[in-house]
Amino acid sequence: MTEQFTPPPARGCASTPVLKERGQHEVFCGLTGIIWLHRKMQDAFFLVVGSRTCAHLLQSAAGVMIFAEPRFATAILEETDLAGMADAQQELDRVVSELLARRPDIKQLFLVGSCPSEVIKLDLAKAAERMSAQFAPNVRVLSYSGSGIETTFTQGEDACLAAMAPVLPHTEARELLLVGALPDVVEEQAVGLIEAMGIGPIRVLPASRVNDEYGIGPNTLYALTQPFLTDTHEALQRRGAQHIAAPFPFGEEGTTQWLRAIADQFDVSEAKFAEVTDAPRARARKAVAQASEAIKGKSVFFFPDSQLEIPLARFLTRECGMDAVEVGAPFIHKAVMSSDLNLLSEGPVIAEGQDVDRQLDRCRAARPDLTVCGLGLANPLEAEGLTTKWAIELVFTPVHFFEQAGDLAGLFSRPVRRRALLKLEAAE
Amino acid sequence: MKLTVWTYEGPPHVGAMRVATGMKGMHYVLHAPQGDTYADLLFTMIERRNHRPPVTYTTFQARDLGADTAYLFKDAATAAYERFKPEAMIVGASCTAELIQDDPGGLAETLGLPIPAIPLELPSYQRKENFGADETFFQIVRALAKPMEKTAHVTANLIGPTGLGFRHRDDIVEVTGLLMDMGIEVNVVAPMPATPSEIAKLGQAHFNVLMYPETAETAARYMERAFGQPHTRTVPIGVGATRDFVAEVAKLAGVEPVLDDSRLRMPWYSASVDSTYLTGKRVFLFGDGTHVAACARIARDEMGFEVVGMGCYNREQARMLRSLAKDYGVEALITDDYLEVERRIEELAPEMILGTQMERHIGKRLGIPCAVISAPVHVQDFPARYSPQMGIEGANVIFDTWVHPLVMGLEEHLLTMFREDFEFHDEAGASHHGHKAKLREMGIKDSLKTETDSAEPLQTNLGPVEIVWLPAAEKELKKIPFFVRGKAKRNTETFASERGVSEISVDTLYEAKAHYAR
Numbered sequence: 001m002t003e004q005f006t007p008p009p010a011r012g013c014a015s016t017p018v019l020k021e022r023g024q025h026e027v028f029c030g031l032t033g034i035i036w037l038h039r040k041m042q043d044a045f046f047l048v049v050g051s052r053t054c055a056h057l058l059q060s061a062a063g064v065m066i067f068a069e070p071r072f073a074t075a076i077l078e079e080t081d082l083a084g085m086a087d088a089q090q091e092l093d094r095v096v097s098e099l100l101a102r103r104p105d106i107k108q109l110f111l112v113g114s115c116p117s118e119v120i121k122l123d124l125a126k127a128a129e130r131m132s133a134q135f136a137p138n139v140r141v142l143s144y145s146g147s148g149i150e151t152t153f154t155q156g157e158d159a160c161l162a163a164m165a166p167v168l169p170h171t172e173a174r175e176l177l178l179v180g181a182l183p184d185v186v187e188e189q190a191v192g193l194i195e196a197m198g199i200g201p202i203r204v205l206p207a208s209r210v211n212d213e214y215g216i217g218p219n220t221l222y223a224l225t226q227p228f229l230t231d232t233h234e235a236l237q238r239r240g241a242q243h244i245a246a247p248f249p250f251g252e253e254g255t256t257q258w259l260r261a262i263a264d265q266f267d268v269s270e271a272k273f274a275e276v277t278d279a280p281r282a283r284a285r286k287a288v289a290q291a292s293e294a295i296k297g298k299s300v301f302f303f304p305d306s307q308l309e310i311p312l313a314r315f316l317t318r319e320c321g322m323d324a325v326e327v328g329a330p331f332i333h334k335a336v337m338s339s340d341l342n343l344l345s346e347g348p349v350i351a352e353g354q355d356v357d358r359q360l361d362r363c364r365a366a367r368p369d370l371t372v373c374g375l376g377l378a379n380p381l382e383a384e385g386l387t388t389k390w391a392i393e394l395v396f397t398p399v400h401f402f403e404q405a406g407d408l409a410g411l412f413s414r415p416v417r418r419r420a421l422l423k424l425e426a427a428e
Numbered sequence: 429m430k431l432t433v434w435t436y437e438g439p440p441h442v443g444a445m446r447v448a449t450g451m452k453g454m455h456y457v458l459h460a461p462q463g464d465t466y467a468d469l470l471f472t473m474i475e476r477r478n479h480r481p482p483v484t485y486t487t488f489q490a491r492d493l494g495a496d497t498a499y500l501f502k503d504a505a506t507a508a509y510e511r512f513k514p515e516a517m518i519v520g521a522s523c524t525a526e527l528i529q530d531d532p533g534g535l536a537e538t539l540g541l542p543i544p545a546i547p548l549e550l551p552s553y554q555r556k557e558n559f560g561a562d563e564t565f566f567q568i569v570r571a572l573a574k575p576m577e578k579t580a581h582v583t584a585n586l587i588g589p590t591g592l593g594f595r596h597r598d599d600i601v602e603v604t605g606l607l608m609d610m611g612i613e614v615n616v617v618a619p620m621p622a623t624p625s626e627i628a629k630l631g632q633a634h635f636n637v638l639m640y641p642e643t644a645e646t647a648a649r650y651m652e653r654a655f656g657q658p659h660t661r662t663v664p665i666g667v668g669a670t671r672d673f674v675a676e677v678a679k680l681a682g683v684e685p686v687l688d689d690s691r692l693r694m695p696w697y698s699a700s701v702d703s704t705y706l707t708g709k710r711v712f713l714f715g716d717g718t719h720v721a722a723c724a725r726i727a728r729d730e731m732g733f734e735v736v737g738m739g740c741y742n743r744e745q746a747r748m749l750r751s752l753a754k755d756y757g758v759e760a761l762i763t764d765d766y767l768e769v770e771r772r773i774e775e776l777a778p779e780m781i782l783g784t785q786m787e788r789h790i791g792k793r794l795g796i797p798c799a800v801i802s803a804p805v806h807v808q809d810f811p812a813r814y815s816p817q818m819g820i821e822g823a824n825v826i827f828d829t830w831v832h833p834l835v836m837g838l839e840e841h842l843l844t845m846f847r848e849d850f851e852f853h854d855e856a857g858a859s860h861h862g863h864k865a866k867l868r869e870m871g872i873k874d875s876l877k878t879e880t881d882s883a884e885p886l887q888t889n890l891g892p893v894e895i896v897w898l899p900a901a902e903k904e905l906k907k908i909p910f911f912v913r914g915k916a917k918r919n920t921e922t923f924a925s926e927r928g929v930s931e932i933s934v935d936t937l938y939e940a941k942a943h944y945a946r
Contacts, residue, residue: 024504025487029463049429051523051552056438057466076430079553082527091429098431115461115524118490148463149490149524357511376468376480383478 005253006318009345014338016350023355026376027305027330029148030156031114032061036396037160038071040181043107043209046072047099049092049122050114077116088122096131106139107210110160113145140210142167152330154228154306154395157181161205165235171215176262177203177241179232180225183398190401193259196276197268216241221265223258225249225400228307230333247339251315251405252284280402287406292320294413298369304328304354305374305391311340312394313348320409324348325366328359370416387415434766434786436741436804440550441522442467443560447568448518449481449591450620455514456483457505459525459532474807475592484508498530502539509541516572516624517541518564520548546571558642558742561590565619566646572624575655576631582681583615585633587648588640590620594803595817602819603637603664610678610686631655635680639663641718642742665722667694667730667823694823698730706731710915712778713738714769714787715802717745721752723782723801726826728756737761737776739769777914780834797833895921897932904934919944
């Protein structure tokens with residue numbers, strides 16, 4: 001492919017001072033990740049140890065109830081558990097035995113900590129260890145925390161994968177590991193592209209079944225597919241695995257650079273790389289150009305939500321011609337984010353954390369053409385005349401890699417096109 | 429510890445949010461961790477509200493717990509007052525904050541805000557959403573409303589409507605109309621959409637219309653004691669209940685009962701010959717106690733259904749519903765475990781479910797039509813059109829809503845006559861829905877599936893006798909259309925077991941059919 005990308009900015013946002021906010025956070029907690037993780041890992045069950053609020057969140061967060069009996073549930077703490085009248089560990093044993101008796105198809109069980117279980121210091125790691133011994137070899141029991149006092153939204157997936165990293169077997173093999181729970185269609189595309197370059201076997205974390213697992217070790221090379229996997233990144237480093245740093249695979253540019261970083265590690269020739277990527281790159285470029293017609297030259301404001309904000313701002317500014325006003329992220333892990341920050345041209349406010357009312361003030365003052373925000377803010381802002389894109393859809397829709405680049409641009413342009421389309425006034 | 433998959437009610441602080449969000453000029457400062465803000469989307473997405481719920485969350489984090497979380501609450505409350513300038517505030521804790529015992533009520537008092545800050549004690553680990561709404565409204569009334577001189581004209585308060593309520597928006601309009609027709613003015617509607625200053629004037633009404641006991645019964649009782657205001661006991665859902673309501677109101681107000689029923693079509697629609705096919709349809713009801721009780725009466729007396737079971741998820745209404753169920757000759761199911769509800773429905777094999785969104789999904793899985801009569805709400809329960817449950821129009825709406833999921837009269841006969849037709853067969857469901865009833869996705873046993881696909885002989889354990897279906901009888905059973913197959917199977921098995929018959933033949937099937945003929 002001869003066409004080049006827009007040259008990297010003279011000054012990226014990597015050294016831009018970050019506006020750190022401490023106030024009301026309008027974000028989900030890490031439990032929300034269970035909504036997609038339980039579909040990805042088909043032999044896993046997620047048992048939240050928490051309150052009625054946790055159960056209500058899981059049921060409400062996705063906006064729909066998944067009424068095929070879901071592979072998640074909440075063990076709701078009751079007055080007796082809190083008053084110490086019942087031994088919480090024994091109660092948990094009883095609930096888990098009940099559950100596993102009813103669902104013999106379950107091979108891995110995640111005990112998921114919540115705000116209340118963290119506050120009462122219920123030791124789920126200890127419980128997981130005891131239960132693993134009890135139910136081995138049929139069921140592996142792991143624990144992680146998805147509590148709101150420790151995790152935001154997508155950090156739940158991070159905590160889950162980070163809990164899996166230490167129990168993977170050891171290997172000395174030089175293998176590529178792709179990290180992040182991607183929709184199946186996207187994962188297959190990624191694996192297909194990399195295999196076509198002659199790299200393999202390719203491992204993915206999380207695997208869809210526990211029996212599909214593999215080893216990791218000092219010769220494992222891993223690439224993150226999601227920007228929120230920071231604890232997993234650190235857990236893999238502790239196992240000696242080596243990180244392939246790259247921008248995240250959103251859009252033509254992100255995907256190409258991400259693949260290039262992998263190709264370089266496995267000595268793939270320029271010619272081979274071009275042979276594999278030229279056609280899908282051209283398709284992606286064409287699709288993005290079409291889908292971004294309506295948003296070219298328009299401004300965008302990101303409220304913090306999924307951690308995808310910085311890579312997406314990079315995609316929207318460099319490939320779709322948008323101007324970023326503010327890019328808010330729940331937290332910013334510089335090591336993981338630096339490739340994207342370097343490509344994001346200096347200018348927008350980079351914000352970490354949130355004080356939602358103050359951020360709303362800034363947003364109203366800026367009157368961006370498009371505001372990317374959570375479900376709690378979208379309709380109220382629409383009612384104020386701002387065009388919004390609800391951020392949760394970016395996590396629930398296949399948006400990675402070449403073939404989805406046009407869809408990704410479309411997610412942002414559709415609200416803008418819709419607003420232009422609707423004519424609800426009288427003709428005269 | 430209780431294993432829970434889906435819940436009918438949220439935690440009590442969500443009930444408090446429903447009250448605050450329904451009101452204007454009220455602000456809720458909630459001591460809560462990051463993530464509890466999910467509840468905002470219930471209002472902005474499900475109910476499509478065009479403003480954020482008036483709730484400030486303190487958003488404490490793990491690192492705050494070692495230090496002092498109380499100052500977070502004080503800062504948040506002060507900032508919320510300054511930014512939103514509400515007329516009054518409610519303050520409280522979500523489940524996690526309840527554990528750290530910061531006492532939001534006491535802290536708010538020390539701030540010396542120039543407005544009332546009403547403390548809420550909502551035990552998150554014992555009670556649920558409806559309790560939260562009821563208790564919050566009661567505390568607001570107790571703090572803000574004072575005894576007052578009654579209005580010169582007869583007036584009433586409408587109490588109970590909240591944010592995220594099942595058709596509350598439209599019921600208010602309908603009940604206001606019923607009262608107006610009798611020359612009774614509405615004093616205050618609360619909590620939705622009242623302001624704190626309107627709450628203060630509750631005492632000047634002559635009586636209260638208790639629209640939803642779930643959310644306003646405690647307040648109604650309090651106002652009866654404190655302001656000498658009697659309250660209505662009849663919830664005007666259905667034709668008969670609306671007439672009773674009018675009579676009750678007339679008595680309380682000392683006026684003539686007047687009901688303008690010129691727009692009432694429901695009784696004629698129910699009497700018209702097309703509705704003959706509704707006769708004796710076996711229905712199961714589940715939801716909140718108030719809606720189930722009202723809908724049971726409509727089902728039996730106004731639609732001509734047979735009520736085969738009923739239940740509610742809110743324990744507060746358990747006693748009322750148990751005694752009502754006795755009148756219907758059934759046993760009430762009081763549970764908040766939807767798996768238990770599903771088991772009961774499978775056992776009873778009704779021809780129709782009148783339930784909540786949860787039962788709608790149970791019905792989908794079992795191939796049983798379902799109409800929604802009660803919260804918990806779904807985005808579909810907030811239609812753009814006027815769609816009340818109460819009063820005259822409510823009765824019309826209910827007729828349409830309940831008939832819609834059913835296979836229509838003649839279509840039912842055609843399905844029975846030509847059941848093997850490749851595109852018009854019983855697995856396809858009612859033709860006006862254009863989709864097939866879906867069986868369960870996952871590896872859970874499905875009774876209908878076992879019936880049709882199993883190579884094993886069909887076995888049922890009903891009481892002491894184990895009953896086996898002989899192959900010919902099982903084949904015959906499959907020829908019965910899906911919407912009555914469950915009933916036929918159950919009737920035949922009951923018939924067999926009562927007679928100590930352990931093998932069901934084609935003859936047994938038809939003997940049972942003759943026995944239950946009506």
